[in-house]
Amino acid sequence: MQSPDPLAAPAATADPSPPLLDVAGFSKSFAGFVALDGVNFTLRHGEIHALLGENGAGKSTLIKAMTGVVQRDGGTLHLEGEEIAPRSAAEALKAGIATVYQEVNLAPNLSVAQNLFLGRQPTRFGLVREREMRRRAEALLYEFGLAIDVGAPLESYSVAIQHIVAIARAVDQSARVLILDEPTASLDAHEVEVLFAVMRQLTARGIGIVFVTHFLDQVYAVCDRITVLRNGRLAGTAPIAALPRIELVKLMLGRELSRATSARPMASAASVEPPVAVFEGYGKAGYVAPFDLSLHAGHVVGLAGLLGSGRTETVRLVFGAEKADCGTARAGEGAVAVGSPREAMRLGFGYCPEERKTEGIVAELSVRENIVLALQARRGPLRPLSRREQDEIAAKFIRLLDIRPPDPSRPIGLLSGGNQQKALLARWLATVPRLLILDEPTRGIDVGAHAEIIKLIRDLCAEGMAMLVVSSELEELVTYADEVVVLRDRAHVARLRGEEISVPSILAAIAEAPASAALPA
Amino acid sequence: MRVNGLARRLPSIGTSQIVALLVILAANWIVSPQFFDIRMQDGRLFGSLIDVLNRGAPVALLSIGMVLVIAMRGIDLSVGAVMAICGAIAASLADSHALPVVLAAALGAGLACGLWNGFLVAVLGIQPIVATLILMVAGRGIAQLITEGRIVTFTSPDLAFLGGGSVLGLPTPVVLTLGMLVLTLLIVRGTALCLMIEATGGNPRAAALAGIGTKLITVAVYMWSGLCAALAGIVASADILGADANNAGLWLELDAILAVVIGGTSLFGGRFSIILAVVGALIIQAMNTGILLSGFPPETNLVVKAVVVLTVLLAQSPRLGGYFAGLPFNRPKP
Numbered sequence: 001m002q003s004p005d006p007l008a009a010p011a012a013t014a015d016p017s018p019p020l021l022d023v024a025g026f027s028k029s030f031a032g033f034v035a036l037d038g039v040n041f042t043l044r045h046g047e048i049h050a051l052l053g054e055n056g057a058g059k060s061t062l063i064k065a066m067t068g069v070v071q072r073d074g075g076t077l078h079l080e081g082e083e084i085a086p087r088s089a090a091e092a093l094k095a096g097i098a099t100v101y102q103e104v105n106l107a108p109n110l111s112v113a114q115n116l117f118l119g120r121q122p123t124r125f126g127l128v129r130e131r132e133m134r135r136r137a138e139a140l141l142y143e144f145g146l147a148i149d150v151g152a153p154l155e156s157y158s159v160a161i162q163h164i165v166a167i168a169r170a171v172d173q174s175a176r177v178l179i180l181d182e183p184t185a186s187l188d189a190h191e192v193e194v195l196f197a198v199m200r201q202l203t204a205r206g207i208g209i210v211f212v213t214h215f216l217d218q219v220y221a222v223c224d225r226i227t228v229l230r231n232g233r234l235a236g237t238a239p240i241a242a243l244p245r246i247e248l249v250k251l252m253l254g255r256e257l258s259r260a261t262s263a264r265p266m267a268s269a270a271s272v273e274p275p276v277a278v279f280e281g282y283g284k285a286g287y288v289a290p291f292d293l294s295l296h297a298g299h300v301v302g303l304a305g306l307l308g309s310g311r312t313e314t315v316r317l318v319f320g321a322e323k324a325d326c327g328t329a330r331a332g333e334g335a336v337a338v339g340s341p342r343e344a345m346r347l348g349f350g351y352c353p354e355e356r357k358t359e360g361i362v363a364e365l366s367v368r369e370n371i372v373l374a375l376q377a378r379r380g381p382l383r384p385l386s387r388r389e390q391d392e393i394a395a396k397f398i399r400l401l402d403i404r405p406p407d408p409s410r411p412i413g414l415l416s417g418g419n420q421q422k423a424l425l426a427r428w429l430a431t432v433p434r435l436l437i438l439d440e441p442t443r444g445i446d447v448g449a450h451a452e453i454i455k456l457i458r459d460l461c462a463e464g465m466a467m468l469v470v471s472s473e474l475e476e477l478v479t480y481a482d483e484v485v486v487l488r489d490r491a492h493v494a495r496l497r498g499e500e501i502s503v504p505s506i507l508a509a510i511a512e513a514p515a516s517a518a519l520p521a
Numbered sequence: 522m523r524v525n526g527l528a529r530r531l532p533s534i535g536t537s538q539i540v541a542l543l544v545i546l547a548a549n550w551i552v553s554p555q556f557f558d559i560r561m562q563d564g565r566l567f568g569s570l571i572d573v574l575n576r577g578a579p580v581a582l583l584s585i586g587m588v589l590v591i592a593m594r595g596i597d598l599s600v601g602a603v604m605a606i607c608g609a610i611a612a613s614l615a616d617s618h619a620l621p622v623v624l625a626a627a628l629g630a631g632l633a634c635g636l637w638n639g640f641l642v643a644v645l646g647i648q649p650i651v652a653t654l655i656l657m658v659a660g661r662g663i664a665q666l667i668t669e670g671r672i673v674t675f676t677s678p679d680l681a682f683l684g685g686g687s688v689l690g691l692p693t694p695v696v697l698t699l700g701m702l703v704l705t706l707l708i709v710r711g712t713a714l715c716l717m718i719e720a721t722g723g724n725p726r727a728a729a730l731a732g733i734g735t736k737l738i739t740v741a742v743y744m745w746s747g748l749c750a751a752l753a754g755i756v757a758s759a760d761i762l763g764a765d766a767n768n769a770g771l772w773l774e775l776d777a778i779l780a781v782v783i784g785g786t787s788l789f790g791g792r793f794s795i796i797l798a799v800v801g802a803l804i805i806q807a808m809n810t811g812i813l814l815s816g817f818p819p820e821t822n823l824v825v826k827a828v829v830v831l832t833v834l835l836a837q838s839p840r841l842g843g844y845f846a847g848l849p850f851n852r853p854k855p
Contacts, residue, residue: 321730345732359730362723364791365716373720376713377732384713427731 018081020045020208021097021177026065026075035061036072037232043177043208048199050219050240051212053229054252054307054472059212062229063179067092067099079177098170102182104162106169108155113137115154116169140168144198160191164198171202178202179210184218185308188286196222214308215489216245216511230254245511252306253474253507275330276434276466277347279318282327288313289491290327295435295466300457302481303470304506310490311470312354315437318468319351320344345378347435350428354439354470356417360424363413367403368394370412370423375430397426402452418449425456435466442473454480474503486510537836538784538800545807545829546570552815565687569810571695577806578694579604579770581799582753583777584784585698585705586746588798591781592722593739594790595642595649597746600777602660603634604754604770609667611755612764615675623680624755631751632744634660639740657774664766674763684759694756698799701752705745705795718742722790776805783833804833 021043028036036058043049053059065072068086077084079095086092089099106115114121116137121128137150144164154162163183170178180199184192199209199222211223219226219240226243228235228251235251236243243251275294283290288310295301303311316322320338329338331347338344341351353359362370372390379385385393394408401422403415412423421441428436441457442450457480461467471477477484484501486494486509494509549569550556559568583600590597607627614623634656641652675681686693709715721728721735729735750770758764783801786793808829812822 319730341730342732342734351730353730358724359726362720362727362791364723365719369716369720373716373728373733374731376716377734379713381713381717381738384711384716 018078019043020080021066022076022078022081023062023066024076024078026062026077027073028061028065028070029073034232036065038075039229039232039234041227041234041237043210044225045206045208046203047224048203048209048211048222050223050226051210051229052219052226052248052252053235057229057252058232059229060181061232063099063181063210063212067097067179093170093173093175096174096176097179098173098175098177099179099181100163100166100170100183102185104159104166106154106162106166108162109153111151112141112148112154112157112165113150115165116140116150116172118169120173140172141165144168144201145194158191160187160194163187163195167198167202171207175207177208177210179212181212182214183211184213184215192218214306216248216306217489219248220245228252246508249306249507249511253472277318277329277331277349280328280330282317282324282329284313284317284322284325287322287490288317291485291492293318293468293485293492295468297434297466298461298464299483300461300467300469300481302477302484303468303487304472304474304477304484305487305510307472308490309487309510310492311487312439313490314485314487314492315351315439315468315470318344319349319437321351342377345374345431348431348433349435349437350374350431350433351437352421352424352428352439352441354443356420356424361412361420364411366409367398367412367415367423368408371397371408371426371430374427378431393430394426397423397429401426401456416449418453421449421453425453429460433465435468436460437468439470440472441469442471442476450476474506478503478506488512535785535794535797535800537833538797538804541783541829541833541836542800542804542807545804545811549807549811549814552811556814561690564690565692566690569814571692573803573807573810574695575692576810577803578692578698579753579757580773580776580780580805581698581802582701582749582756583746583773584780584798584802585701585795586749587774587777588781588784588786588793588795589705589709589718589742590649590746591778591786591788592718592790592793593742594722594725595739595743596653596778596788597638597743597750598650598653598774599634599638599656599660600746600750600753601770601772601774602657602664603631603747603750604757604773605664605764605766606634606660606667607631607751607754608758608769609664609673609754609764609766611680612673612675612758613667615677615680620677620679623677627755628748628751631747631749631754633747634750635744635747636740638747639743642743643736643739661766664764664769668764668766670766672763672765676762680755680759681762682759684756684761694760697752697756701749702795702799705749709795714738719791719793722793777802779830780805783830804829 019042023039023041026036026039039058039062041062051059051062061070064070066077068088068091071087079097084095086095086097107118110118113134117133122132122136123129134150141148141150146161146164148157148161154165167178183195187195199211203209213219223240225237225239226248227237228248230252235254275296278294280292281290282293291314293301303314305311313322317324318338320340320343323339329336336347338347344351357363362373368390371394372385375393376385391408397403398406398408403419403422403426412420415423438457441453454476457467457469461480469477469481478501481501482498484496484506485492486496486506488510493512496505496509546556553569556569559566559570587597587600607630610630611623611627614626638653638656641647641655642649683693683697688696709718717728717733717738720731721733721738725735754770757769780801781798782788783804784794784797786798805826808826809822812825813819
């Protein structure tokens with residue numbers, strides 16, 4: 001690893017008073033799966049501390065263990081030097097730890113004032129003192145720079161204001177530690193600024209803030225220190241100045257810059273072939289910024305970026321699972337509309353989603369039925385595949401992809417993740433697609449199946465299929481991609497081709513500060 | 522392997538429903554020894570067993586449509602009200618128009634009701650239970666508007682034949698139900714609709730991403746349920762030679778849902794069986810008839826029904842099945 005000094009815990013030397021919040025050796029497993037493994041975490045008075053990590057790194061488990069939503073298996077929790085053991089979110093709040101989630105947990109139909117004082121309304125003789133409550137609500141929000149009508153229902157205000165109301169409610173209940181779980185995910189740039197101003201103001205009062213986000217720019221804009229989790233372990237803690245972007249990305253993804261890239265296949269001359277599909281200025285407001293993308297036969301385009309950077313959003317637009325609100329799509333001869341998966345399928349597109357269980361498999365149906373589903377959908381209900389045709393297709397792909405156990409009548413939900421993934425690939429291969437879109441094709445499957453699926457991607461590409469692959473496995477991506485598009489903060493920010501493709505170059509592009517990236521607004 | 526697989530599957534395909542029906546029929550035979558007597562009179566079969574089939578026809582018809590809706594993760598609470606609307610239309614037109622016109626109007630109204638439900642669910646995205654509740658409440662009002670608040674009677678022998686006549690000895694409602702059952706089976710099992718409905722019910726997002734036109738199928742399924750309800754309404758009107766907008770089909774939507782659930786189709790959608798839903802309807806009717814024959818006060822009907830239903834559902838419960846997993850013929854699922 002790199003020089004250890006930025007990662008060493010400086011608390012002992014720098015600050016003699018006990019930290020605001022001290023988490024020591026937190027562990028938690030769920031049915032054999034280790035979600036947290038001896039994690040340490042400290043929060044000081046008046047600091048904004050970013051808590052980062054990829055999907056499944058253990059961020060949410062850590063937050064839930066700190067606030068008593070889940071009971072930890074081991075470890076201690078000290079708040080201002082005093083040991084506490086909250087057993088529920090309510091107890092944590094009473095102790096002084098408040099959490100505001102991405103989805104604001106307030107009653108949207110009640111007024112702002114009612115939300116602020118829900119459960120603790122000022123009363124006289126058991127009756128709520130409406131006017132007093134409104135006066136106090138106005139005074140409270142004024143501290144946060146909000147002068148709004150507190151009698152209006154909460155839902156009539158923007159998400160940013162709802163967040164600030166939730167924060168104000170938490171702070172007013174004498175919270176000393178504020179945990180913000182992805183508060184900015186649905187905010188626009190201006191709203192983010194308003195929220196940041198509120199956060200900075202709170203730190204001036206000595207409140208410590210834990211800030212969970214996927215947006216690296218925001219981390220560098222507002223945070224003092226960073227803690228990175230990876231696979232349930234502490235990957236490192238450092239002051240913001242000691243951890244440049246590239247080091248941060250490496251910490252999050254667990255990569256070493258020095259690691260050599262695997263040999264690239266020869267740069268193919270495929271770009272001379274006519275494109276299977278071309279997207280120009282394609283995008284959707286608030287979803288993913290407009291991008292250009294052209295997909296050629298026998299050509300693999302990889303999409304790289306951190307979680308939430310807009311990779312899945314891009315492929316969902318391409319497949320019509322979300323409707324684009326700007327740009328044009330061309331497939332073959334002329335302009336086409338890709339407004340639904342059905343239309344995409346008719347154009348010869350296929351899509352294996354990242355969420356296998358919720359968007360891919362139909363768990364109670366058999367492997368055979370799952371495999372023929374897309375082909376049958378394309379033929380329409382009136383031209384059913386006979387049972388014999390279904391059996392032949394299923395048998396063919398079970399043999400070809402080595403799906404185990406090789407029993408087409410078994411409910412697909414009983415198969416392992418890797419075999420489910422193969423069956424989903426088979427579902428689209430049965431339609432003989434011209435463009436195959438794979439979102440994290442190797443996530444959550446065992447090593448053997450990994451290798452098989454990568455080999456399959458190469459073989460399909462060699463047979464002339466166009467492919468668009470989202471992957472967090474950069475080492476894998478560089479071995480099969482002819483072009484890698486790098487995304488950050490829901491925009492396509494870099495395009496690497498041929499020789500330029502390597503793990504370090506992708507990491508560098510992911511970590512690059514936005515000022516240097518030529519970004520159309 | 523093959524035999525074991527078959528043995529494991531056997532209980533899941535209708536054994537418990539068939540056994541339940543046989544047990545109830547046997548119980549009926551005990552309380553009323555003439556239960557299985559069937560005689561021929563004026564070219565029509567008579568007897569308690571025929572009565573079960575005949576009386577059970579409306580709920581059986583409703584359950585044919587309902588099972589498809591439920592397989593799609595939906596529910597159709599409006600079928601009882603649709604029965605009332607279509608029965609009222611048929612009764613009002615019966616004496617002034619020819620039978621084909623009467624049938625076309627009533628069945629068309631049923632399809633229109635289904636289209637409305639399907640539109641609310643598939644296009645506007647309203648939860649099925651709320652969407653169909655609208656027509657459940659409003660439909661009875663519409664039926665009362667059609668009959669102008671009266672009980673409309675008619676004398677047309679053509680329409681009356683659909684309720685009281687017989688074909689080859691069997692009561693016409695039974696023949697109509699059989700016809701609808703066969704037609705539905707042909708359409709659903711003869712095409713790929715069966716797979717598409719099960720996939721959509723099992724995982725709607727996955728089905729849509731696989732390119733299945735889930736909205737269109739949703740609308741079609743609600744329309745089919747409306748059509749089945751219309752036919753049930755016609756039969757009910759033809760049976761009493763009139764239309765009673767207040768009581769026609771009252772609460773039958775609940776019997777139809779019950780029949781589907783007894784037939785082993787999950788309210789969470791997915792795998793379904795049309796035939797077992799009809800068997801479920803017959804179980805309900807056999808119970809009703811049995812209680813009447815037994816001489817028990819009819820007030821006990823609902824309580825007995827609840828106990829029997831609970832028994833059938835428990836027999837299907839996988840969790841309860843788990844308690845018997847140690848038995849030699851039961852192997853734990855791999």
